[in-house]
Amino acid sequence: DTAVSQTPKYLVTQMGNDKSIKCEQNLGHDTMYWYKQDSKKFLKIMFSYNNKELIINETVPNRFSPKSPDKAHLNLHINSLELGDSAVYFCASSQGRDEKLFFGSGTQLSVL
Amino acid sequence: KNEVEQSPQNLTAQEGEFITINCSYSVGISALHWLQQHPGGGIVSLFMLSSGKKKHGRLIATINIQEKHSSLHITASHPRDSAVYICAANNNDMRFGAGTRLTVKP
Numbered sequence: 001d002t003a004v005s006q007t008p009k010y011l012v013t014q015m016g017n018d019k020s021i022k023c024e025q026n027l028g029h030d031t032m033y034w035y036k037q038d039s040k041k042f043l044k045i046m047f048s049y050n051n052k053e054l055i056i057n058e059t060v061p062n063r064f065s066p067k068s069p070d071k072a073h074l075n076l077h078i079n080s081l082e083l084g085d086s087a088v089y090f091c092a093s094s095q096g097r098d099e100k101l102f103f104g105s106g107t108q109l110s111v112l
Numbered sequence: 113k114n115e116v117e118q119s120p121q122n123l124t125a126q127e128g129e130f131i132t133i134n135c136s137y138s139v140g141i142s143a144l145h146w147l148q149q150h151p152g153g154g155i156v157s158l159f160m161l162s163s164g165k166k167k168h169g170r171l172i173a174t175i176n177i178q179e180k181h182s183s184l185h186i187t188a189s190h191p192r193d194s195a196v197y198i199c200a201a202n203n204n205d206m207r208f209g210a211g212t213r214l215t216v217k218p
Contacts, residue, residue: 010174032132040210041149041210042208042210042211043198043200043208044208045205054126088153090155092155096160097142097158097159097202098143098202099147099160100157100160101145101147101157101160102157103147103154103155104147105153105154105155105158106153106154106155
């Protein structure tokens, strides 16, 4: 069983569309995260959720919104997609904020 | 200037060599992470440190809180160690280094 799974692996879409990326963890972790890796491979945190509370929100456009239906899921919704949103998005989880991270395999988003 | 600086940016070694990757950070932290990203893109957490030293197999990570510096060492390097190694400093939010691309040649 994959510990942290995210879908889809690849997402190609047109500018202006709305899309979602799903993330699920079966580790029983309390905290989940979304990261963005840009074309230069630089990672940046976008969001983290701990017990359904958003505890970190970097300067991310409000077109991006995390949705957590339960502790095991943290989905990423993106509205009005822009060319600059093209990147690889990683989901991760940890038992606590200063604990080891477990990453999903990434979703490569291409906005045309 | 990035709050987390890694060196070197690129590193090529021969199989069997001892490898050191350095990470310096300018913010106070609660923990520092070392991550490995393979050519296929997947990311694996190697270590999470808040003090001292940790060892796992051929990998050793150290941190000096006073000097705001951490090192990742690989002993007896192998071509399968070829990857990008990323350090990340956790200070309420996580700041990442730009990564060190390691290539180990047979």
